[in-house]
Amino acid sequence: MQSLVGSLSVLALLGALCAGCSSAPVKSRVPAPSASAAPAPARATIALPASTLSEDQRIIHALNRLGYGPRPGDLERVRQIGLAAYIDRQLYPARVPDDRLETSLQAFPTLTLTVPELLRGFPEPDPKLLAKAQSGEMSQQEIRQIAPLERRPARIAVELQAAKLTRAVLSERQLQEVMVDFWFNHFNVDARKGAVKWMIADYEQTAIRPHALGKFRDLLLATARHPAMLFYLDNWMSTKADLVVRTGPQRGRQMGLNENYAREIMELHTLGVDGGYTQTDVIDVARAFTGWSIDRPRERGTSVFRLAAHDQGQKHILGHTLPPGGGEQDGVRVIEILSRHPSTSRFIATKLARRFVSDDPPPALVERAAKTFRDTDGDLRKVMVTIISSPEFFSAEAYRAKIKSPLEIVASSVRALDGELAPPAPAGGGQPGGGFALAQQVGKLGEPLYQQQPPTGYPDVAEAWVNTGALLNRMNFALGLTANRMPGVGVDLGRVVGSADRRRPERVLDVLLVSVLQGQATAETRSVLAAQLDNPEITRATMDDRTNTDVEKLAALVLGSPEFQRR
Amino acid sequence: MMSCTRRSFMKSGALAMLGLGSVPRFLVRTAYAQGTAARPKILIAVFQRGAVDGLSMAVPHGDPSYYTSRGSIAVARPVAGNAEATVDLDGFFGLHPAMAPLKPLWDDQRLAIVHACGSPDTTRSHFDAQDYMESGTPGVKSTQDGWLARGLSATPSPGVSPFRAVAMGTQLPRCLRGDVGAVAMGAVADFDVKQDMGRKGGGVNARSGFESLYEQGVRDILHGTGRETFDAVKMLKAANPQRFPPANGAQYPRGRLGDSLKQIAQLIKADVGLEVAFADGGGWDTHANQGNERGQLAQRLSEFSQSLAALYRDLGDRMNDVVVLTMSEFGRTVRENGNRGTDHGHATAMLVLGGPVKGGRMVGPWPGLAREQFYEGRDLAVTTDFRHLFAEVAGRHLSVPASAPLFPGFSTNPARYPGVLL
Numbered sequence: 006m007q008s009l010v011g012s013l014s015v016l017a018l019l020g021a022l023c024a025g026c027s028s029a030p031v032k033s034r035v036p037a038p039s040a041s042a043a044p045a046p047a048r049a050t051i052a053l054p055a056s057t058l059s060e061d062q063r064i065i066h067a068l069n070r071l072g073y074g075p076r077p078g079d080l081e082r083v084r085q086i087g088l089a090a091y092i093d094r095q096l097y098p099a100r101v102p103d104d105r106l107e108t109s110l111q112a113f114p115t116l117t118l119t120v121p122e123l124l125r126g127f128p129e130p131d132p133k134l135l136a137k138a139q140s141g142e143m144s145q146q147e148i149r150q151i152a153p154l155e156r157r158p159a160r161i162a163v164e165l166q167a168a169k170l171t172r173a174v175l176s177e178r179q180l181q182e183v184m185v186d187f188w189f190n191h192f193n194v195d196a197r198k199g200a201v202k203w204m205i206a207d208y209e210q211t212a213i214r215p216h217a218l219g220k221f222r223d224l225l226l227a228t229a230r231h232p233a234m235l236f237y238l239d240n241w242m243s244t245k246a247d248l249v250v251r252t253g254p255q256r257g258r259q260m261g262l263n264e265n266y267a268r269e270i271m272e273l274h275t276l277g278v279d280g281g282y283t284q285t286d287v288i289d290v291a292r293a294f295t296g297w298s299i300d301r302p303r304e305r306g307t308s309v310f311r312l313a314a315h316d317q318g319q320k321h322i323l324g325h326t327l328p329p330g331g332g333e334q335d336g337v338r339v340i341e342i343l344s345r346h347p348s349t350s351r352f353i354a355t356k357l358a359r360r361f362v363s364d365d366p367p368p369a370l371v372e373r374a375a376k377t378f379r380d381t382d383g384d385l386r387k388v389m390v391t392i393i394s395s396p397e398f399f400s401a402e403a404y405r406a407k408i409k410s411p412l413e414i415v416a417s418s419v420r421a422l423d424g425e426l427a428p429p430a431p432a433g434g435g436q437p438g439g440g441f442a443l444a445q446q447v448g449k450l451g452e453p454l455y456q457q458q459p460p461t462g463y464p465d466v467a468e469a470w471v472n473t474g475a476l477l478n479r480m481n482f483a484l485g486l487t488a489n490r491m492p493g494v495g496v497d498l499g500r501v502v503g504s505a506d507r508r509r510p511e512r513v514l515d516v517l518l519v520s521v522l523q524g525q526a527t528a529e530t531r532s533v534l535a536a537q538l539d540n541p542e543i544t545r546a547t548m549d550d551r552t553n554t555d556v557e558k559l560a561a562l563v564l565g566s567p568e569f570q571r572r
Numbered sequence: 573m574m575s576c577t578r579r580s581f582m583k584s585g586a587l588a589m590l591g592l593g594s595v596p597r598f599l600v601r602t603a604y605a606q607g608t609a610a611r612p613k614i615l616i617a618v619f620q621r622g623a624v625d626g627l628s629m630a631v632p633h634g635d636p637s638y639y640t641s642r643g644s645i646a647v648a649r650p651v652a653g654n655a656e657a658t659v660d661l662d663g664f665f666g667l668h669p670a671m672a673p674l675k676p677l678w679d680d681q682r683l684a685i686v687h688a689c690g691s692p693d694t695t696r697s698h699f700d701a702q703d704y705m706e707s708g709t710p711g712v713k714s715t716q717d718g719w720l721a722r723g724l725s726a727t728p729s730p731g732v733s734p735f736r737a738v739a740m741g742t743q744l745p746r747c748l749r750g751d752v753g754a755v756a757m758g759a760v761a762d763f764d765v766k767q768d769m770g771r772k773g774g775g776v777n778a779r780s781g782f783e784s785l786y787e788q789g790v791r792d793i794l795h796g797t798g799r800e801t802f803d804a805v806k807m808l809k810a811a812n813p814q815r816f817p818p819a820n821g822a823q824y825p826r827g828r829l830g831d832s833l834k835q836i837a838q839l840i841k842a843d844v845g846l847e848v849a850f851a852d853g854g855g856w857d858t859h860a861n862q863g864n865e866r867g868q869l870a871q872r873l874s875e876f877s878q879s880l881a882a883l884y885r886d887l888g889d890r891m892n893d894v895v896v897l898t899m900s901e902f903g904r905t906v907r908e909n910g911n912r913g914t915d916h917g918h919a920t921a922m923l924v925l926g927g928p929v930k931g932g933r934m935v936g937p938w939p940g941l942a943r944e945q946f947y948e949g950r951d952l953a954v955t956t957d958f959r960h961l962f963a964e965v966a967g968r969h970l971s972v973p974a975s976a977p978l979f980p981g982f983s984t985n986p987a988r989y990p991g992v993l994l
Contacts, residue, residue, distance in 0.1 A: 242911040261910020451742035472744040473801040474757040
């Protein structure tokens with residue numbers, strides 16, 4: 006935990022520092038999403054390769070990889086418009102109407118507020134007040150009347166988590182949501198670090214989302230300038246070496262360089278750890294970014310450039326020379342150098358291919374995707390087209406080869422059963438809504454959202470998610486979901502199994518296998534589940550009621566089956 | 573795709589032969605509870621993720637360069653009777669005052685501190701350095717498994733237990749990945765198919781359904797893990813570790829590490845056949861506002877030390893079989909940075925505590941804090957390769973055979989062991 010006292014002193018110091026220097030605000034709100042600016046093609050632009058998979062398997066594969074899994078009826082809908090046309094629309098999300106989601110998101114007012122608005126509207130409760138609660142001088146009830154839970158900063162991350170699940174489950178722009186998740190994880194920040202909690206929603210909304218299928222350079226620059234990243238990786242406090250504060254209460258205090266962001270932008274955001282940089286590059290990149298800071302993180306929280314903190318000397322970075330006096334442009338120059346470095350194209354192509362194709366992505370595909378990245382100056386939509394239209398993407402080896410992450414298993418389960426999410430109760434600390442209940446489950450399965458402490462983000466390989474404890478939690482989630490025990494999450498199994506006769510369990514099972522696994526269960530799973538139908542707990546045989554299939558438990562078994570853990 | 577391992581089949585077979593599924597209590601009692609002689613030696617590995625500042629844990633207050641290199645974050649020299657200053661250990665080193673709960677262990681000679689310990693690799697990346705320390709192969713990224721998993725799978729076990737290796741947490745750490753079937757659990761209480769979640773009123777047994785789903789079919793990571801899961805669930809249910817509350821007045825602090833160690837102690841007392849336990853926690857990456865006797869790092873060190881001290885007290889005599897080894901991927905810069913913090917450095921300090929420890933000593937040569945003694949002109953140099961320390965604990969405490977591929981490509985010569993064990 007950041008020490009409050011310590012941060013405040015540095016903050017006051019930076020305020021003082023700023024008072025004595027020319028500071029220009031850095032634009033924090035990003036212009037209109039590039040998705041809507043992109044020209045919409047009249048007809049499918051993507052050409053799908055030949056594949057040994059059946060047409061239905063290809064559709065299922067696309068729904069599992071480019072989204073959070075099929076809902077009942079999705080297979081038929083894509084069959085109707087054609088897979089290429091479906092993928093095309095997903096690549097241009099602004100063309101896909103998403104009214105139902107937009108309506109649902111209105112339940113989360115913090116999503117669209119600016120950082121200064123959030124700082125004003127959701128202040129940290131007075132520490133003296135909390136001390137009174139601890140000493141028993143005031144009751145929790147009284148404290149909540151003065152500082153209600155729904156006006157505290159934690160509310161922001163709660164709404165963001167709930168919105169993420171709501172989007173994953175409901176959005177028609179499935180690929181966009183997958184890309185936002187991918188890039189947020191790539192440019193990870195942690196809501197629990199200091200002032201990031203007021204900045205994180207705006208970070209996803211303005212730095213990540215507009216560029217998720219845009220240009221990599223724009224994405225990198227937007228994250229570099231955003232206060233959430235500046236705070237999370239400490240760049241806001243990094244100044245030229247031995248800077249001595251001249252005025253204000255912190256007069257005489259010495260500041261200096263902080264290498265944290267400089268190292269991570271190369272290791273994790275662009276070149277990769279073997280991308281060919283040295284400790285000297287780290288230091289000069291850190292010097293280039295000195296002055297990229299935040300105006301009073303706990304009061305205004307907007308980006309600023311502080312000329313007085315900037316190191317105006319010459320820098321040598323990866324074979325490029327930045328002449329002295331570059332000012333704020335030094336950082337922009339670094340972004341350009343890193344975006345165009347060949348290591349970046351390979352690093353990004355590898356990570357995308359790992360996410361969309363397989364844990365060990367085929368090197369030939371990675372090389373083609375990297376080449377597209379280089380040829381198009383980092384056009385992420387075009388890189389995705391290279392990956393999706395590759396024979397490797399639609400290969401038998403890739404089909405159901407990825408183990409679902411916790412987010413993916415939770416979202417795809419709810420989608421498979423066509424679950425409904427209730428909005429949060431408006432005020433008074435009532436029921437926090439279905440999206441939040443699901444987000445808590447994702448956390449329990451090992452992926453607490455917006456709370457990954459290391460800047461690496463979450464791993465994207467099976468070994469990270471498959472272990473005994475996690476498997477048990479997945480089974481328990483399936484049982485809880487089908488029994489309607491997730492607050493605010495409604496599953497109507499009657500609707501899922503429809504007219505299937507509950508007195509004939511094998512019919513119920515067939516319907517479930519079609520709606521949850523699109524009829525793609527292995528022979529083993531089908532026979533194991535069929536054997537379960539003799540289990541009196543499934544058939545619920547009683548003297549009066551010979552068979553009345555326990556659909557809840559049967560559905561949980563299907564959701565907890567090995568096949569459904571894969572996408 | 574990872575194929576199911578040879579080991580998990582062998583283990584499943586052995587469990588089936590012993591009839592674990594039907595009479596686990598029999599196995600638990602006979603294999604592990606015949607008195608201390610039959611009890612396994614236990615290693616508890618604690619990973620301080622984020623690179624802990626070793627110079628604040630074991631303060632070199634006798635090295636004058638320490639106070640010239642650090643301004644606001646130096647921990648004050650020991651002053652007799654002042655609990656806010658460094659707690660002197662040997663006239664040259666002292667514990668951070670927040671680590672005072674560990675001083676009695678030092679006085680009992682049950683705590684040794686290996687200073688200037690770390691990796692020969694030059695990386696200052698958290699991710700790479702943690703990976704190297706857990707895989708046990710600094711500089712080699714292609715290693716698939718972890719050093720603890722390799723060590724255990726090469727070591728004959730006194731019993732057959734799915735709980736030989738347990739990591740507290742929802743993800744299995746890198747050091748326990750491999751051919752040993754390590755278990756990851758967020759909490760002991762959650763480790764079962766929740767019987768009452770299926771339907772209101774409870775009593776619905778879904779476990780057997782899931783179990784049969786994972787019993788058959790292809791040999792892949794999911795099915796292999798599934799089979800291990802159900803073996804483990806049955807055994808844990810029989811052993812019932814939750815019947816052991818903290819003993820001897822031990823009080824674990826609130827927080828992840830305290831919770832983890834409390835439950836590890838329960839598993840030890842329940843005799844589930846635990847040989848290696850793993851716990852970790854973050855918050856050590858103190859780039860800004862690190863603090864000195866008080867502050868951010870002091871708070872983390874306080875929780876850390878109270879947790880370890882509580883474990884020591886809680887386990888009582890059982891500590892005779894237990895060694896706790898703390899580790900962190902690297903240390904931090906000797907010089908304070910521009911934000912009253914420290915950046916990524918090189919060597920750090922590691923703690924070894926428990927009954928078998930030759931304690932009350934600082935272990936390993938001190939490289940010094942003068943500029944010419946620095947690694948790469950800025951950091952504390954490594955004088956003890958972490959692999960020698962880990963190899964001593966694995967070989968001498970867990971009886972991992974010398975032939976085991978503990979650290980591939982590195983010869984672990986016992987003559988170079990730091991000598992932390994009796």
